[in-house]
Amino acid sequence: MSPATIKKIVLPGLGLLVVLVLWTVISQTVAHDLPSPARTWAESRRYVLEPFFKDGEMNQGIGRLALYSLVRVAKGYALALLLGTPIGFLLGLSRSFHASFDPIVQFLRPISPLAWLPLGLVIFQKSEPAAVFTIALCAMWPTVINTAVGVRSIGQEYLNVGRVLKLPRWKMLTKIIVPATLPYVFTGYRLSLGLAWLVIVAAEMLTGTPGVGGFLWQEYNSLVYSHIILSVITIGAIGLLLDRLMGLVEARVKAG
Amino acid sequence: MAFLEVRGLHKSYVGRRRTTPVLGGVDLAVDEGEFVAIVGYSGSGKTTLVSLIAGLLAPDAGTIVLDGVPVTEPGPERGIVFQQYSLLPWMTVYENVALAVDAVNAGAVATERRRLADDLVALVGLAAARDKRPHQLSGGMRQRVAVARGLGMAPKVLLMDEPFSALDALTRATLQDELMRIWGERRCTVILITNDVDEAILLADRIYPMTPGPGAVLGAPIEVALPRPRSRRHMSLTPAYQKARQAIVEFLKAARAS
Numbered sequence: 001m002s003p004a005t006i007k008k009i010v011l012p013g014l015g016l017l018v019v020l021v022l023w024t025v026i027s028q029t030v031a032h033d034l035p036s037p038a039r040t041w042a043e044s045r046r047y048v049l050e051p052f053f054k055d056g057e058m059n060q061g062i063g064r065l066a067l068y069s070l071v072r073v074a075k076g077y078a079l080a081l082l083l084g085t086p087i088g089f090l091l092g093l094s095r096s097f098h099a100s101f102d103p104i105v106q107f108l109r110p111i112s113p114l115a116w117l118p119l120g121l122v123i124f125q126k127s128e129p130a131a132v133f134t135i136a137l138c139a140m141w142p143t144v145i146n147t148a149v150g151v152r153s154i155g156q157e158y159l160n161v162g163r164v165l166k167l168p169r170w171k172m173l174t175k176i177i178v179p180a181t182l183p184y185v186f187t188g189y190r191l192s193l194g195l196a197w198l199v200i201v202a203a204e205m206l207t208g209t210p211g212v213g214g215f216l217w218q219e220y221n222s223l224v225y226s227h228i229i230l231s232v233i234t235i236g237a238i239g240l241l242l243d244r245l246m247g248l249v250e251a252r253v254k255a256g
Numbered sequence: 257m258a259f260l261e262v263r264g265l266h267k268s269y270v271g272r273r274r275t276t277p278v279l280g281g282v283d284l285a286v287d288e289g290e291f292v293a294i295v296g297y298s299g300s301g302k303t304t305l306v307s308l309i310a311g312l313l314a315p316d317a318g319t320i321v322l323d324g325v326p327v328t329e330p331g332p333e334r335g336i337v338f339q340q341y342s343l344l345p346w347m348t349v350y351e352n353v354a355l356a357v358d359a360v361n362a363g364a365v366a367t368e369r370r371r372l373a374d375d376l377v378a379l380v381g382l383a384a385a386r387d388k389r390p391h392q393l394s395g396g397m398r399q400r401v402a403v404a405r406g407l408g409m410a411p412k413v414l415l416m417d418e419p420f421s422a423l424d425a426l427t428r429a430t431l432q433d434e435l436m437r438i439w440g441e442r443r444c445t446v447i448l449i450t451n452d453v454d455e456a457i458l459l460a461d462r463i464y465p466m467t468p469g470p471g472a473v474l475g476a477p478i479e480v481a482l483p484r485p486r487s488r489r490h491m492s493l494t495p496a497y498q499k500a501r502q503a504i505v506e507f508l509k510a511a512r513a514s
Contacts, residue, residue: 157342160312163330165359165409175355179346 035226043226057210058218062234069200069211070238072128076135076203077196081189084140088147088188093177098148109141113199117206127207131200138199142191150184151177186253190246197239212238257321258285259445260309260413265318267304278304280471281318284464286413286447288323291439293448293456294474295504296466297512302449303339305466306417309447310336323412332360335411339418341402343390349401350386353377356408376404379438396427403435413445421451429488432458440485457500458488465504467511475511478503 001010020037027034035043044062046053051063090097091105113134120130120137158180162172204213212231219227262284268277278301286292296302307313309320311330320327322334335356343352354373361369377386380400390398399419406414419435420428432455439446439459450456456463457480464474481496491497 157338157340158344160330160338161342161344161355163312164310164334164336165332165356166330167359171359175347176344179344182346 033225035229040226040229043224044230047227047230058215060210060215062212062215062230065210065212065215065231066234066238068209069204069213072131072203072209072211073135073196073200076132076199077139077193079132079136080140080192080196081143083136084143084188084192085147085185087140088144088185089151089177089181091144091148092151092181105141105144108137109145111138113138113202114206117203121207127209131203131207131209134203135196135199139192139196142195143185143188146184146188146191147181150181150188153184154180183250183254186246186250190243190250193242193246194239197235197242201235257324259288259290259323260284260286260447261319261321262309263319265305265308265320266316267301267308267313268316277471278469279308279315280469280473282472282474284474286445288445289443290462291446291448291460292477293450293460293463294466295450295453295456295463295508296472297468297508298451300466300469301472302451302466303417306336306415306447306449309413310334310415332356332409333412335406335409335414337399337402337406337414337416337419339421341390341398343398343401343405345390348387348389349382349393350374350377352390352401353404353408356405360408360410373408376408379407379441380404381434394427395423396431399423399431400434403438407438407442407444411444413447416446416448418449418451420455428455433488435459436486453501453504454492456504457482457497458486458491463500463504465507465511468508475507478507 023034024036024038027036027039047062051061051066053061054064087101087105091102092098116134116137117130120133121127124130124133154177158176162176167175200211201213201216203209204211205217208214208217212234216228216231216235219225219231262282265279265282265284266277267279268275282305284292284294294302294305304313308315309327311327311334327334344355347355350373353376354369357369357373357376361372364372374383374386377383380403382397382400382404385393385397390401393401399422402419403416406416420431423431436459448456448459460480462477462479464477467473467475478500480500482491482494482500
């Protein structure tokens with residue numbers, strides 16, 4: 001076996017095995033309500049093997065549930081980028097805008113989705129827009145902050161080119177400021193996507209909307225604990241996949 | 257009054273602890289179509305002087321007048337070739353040059369602007385690399401793009417801030433020859449900043465030596481009485497070369513000792 005295969009396959013497999021053993025031990029000794037890996041698989045296999053079945057609103061294959069969640073996250077995430085990108089540029093470009101709104105950004109940033117969601121329900125009266133609102137509001141900050149930092153760290157040498165050429169404001173923005181900031185913006189986009197996916201569980205739990213998070217909470221209430229684990233694994237796998245995907249996009253942007 | 261006239265230019269950098277005088281009253285006069293070099297040690301304030309003439313910095317005292325117009329802000333009529341190239345990495349060779357051409361020829365039709373930019377790319381010998389990005393080019397090629405961009409501004413005076421200092425000796429010699437050829441074709445007014453005495457003698461009509469500073473000033477200009485076209489092969493044997501070189505080296509040595 002080459003060192004590369006050991007590093008890429010054998011060692012991660014070993015790590016997984018350790019976790020499975022620990023999980024089994026804990027389920028056998030301390031927490032008897034926690035389903036073992038084998039039981040989890042037995043009770044979840046239909047959801048995984050027929051990922052798109054639908055027996056009712058809250059009893060659907062994990063693929064279908066994940067799809068609902070992904071669509072919801074996509075909406076919230078799109079809104080986050082749509083709001084966050086211009087706010088970030090304004091914060092980076094204008095001193096007075098920065099002075100006016102940076103304190104508010106810093107203030108809003110650490111607020112948990114659990115706090116925003118009830119407010120969203122009050123504003124929108126419906127669970128779906130409230131969930132999207134919460135996702136957007138929680139996910140936009142990395143985009144805002146990275147964009148602003150990106151604008152402020154544009155090399156003076158690039159700006160000097162624009163100054164010598166006396167580029168009009170609009171051209172300065174499109175030809176120099178935006179392209180120079182793009183790598184930072186996409187780092188923000190990747191972090192924002194991670195957050196949007198993080199928020200989905202909370203949003204669906206509180207609103208009871210169908211999706212992986214909603215399913216998780218419902219199965220907890222129905223005492224089908226193995227499905228909690230199924231949901232958790234699904235959430236982790238999709239989160240990882242999204243991060244890798246955005247990582248690829250980001251690398252492409254940075255390579256120019 | 258000369259085409260470009262700099263009088264009594266003072267500039268200090270204000271730090272938290274102390275103020276460092278960089279330029280202590282620089283006087284400089286350049287005629288139209290003239291190639292002038294400013295030679296001095298590294299760190300003597302040459303880049304500051306270029307930034308002031310370019311309008312990227314404001315002087316503490318003194319005046320800069322180009323073609324009868326006082327300099328108050330940056331502008332393409334004072335085209336600049338930066339020491340670190342400053343090419344925009346997200347643009348191709350052509351796009352970098354076209355940015356300058358388009359900025360100063362906003363009124364011209366698109367085909368005319370494209371022809372101008374393509375001509376400049378060809379002039380600096382990069383037609384084959386037209387659609388490459390800066391990171392795909394060698395240092396010498398990047399500096400060629402920067403020269404093409406500087407010329408693309410159709411400047412009244414082209415400011416070159418140690419344009420070849422980051423290049424290896426062979427590439428540097430090639431680019432000096434290229435610059436000589438281009439200047440022979442275009443005859444624009446050039447101010448070349450350099451720390452290389454031979455480079456200055458090869459290229460310039462007149463050379464201003466600069467004292468090392470702080471509070472740097474320029475010495476009396478030294479004429480280079482070498483006929484054009486010049487060739488580096490025999491240049492060093494001529495009395496005109498030796499005379500100019502000796503005058504510059506003596507000035508710089510004396511200025512450093514004092």
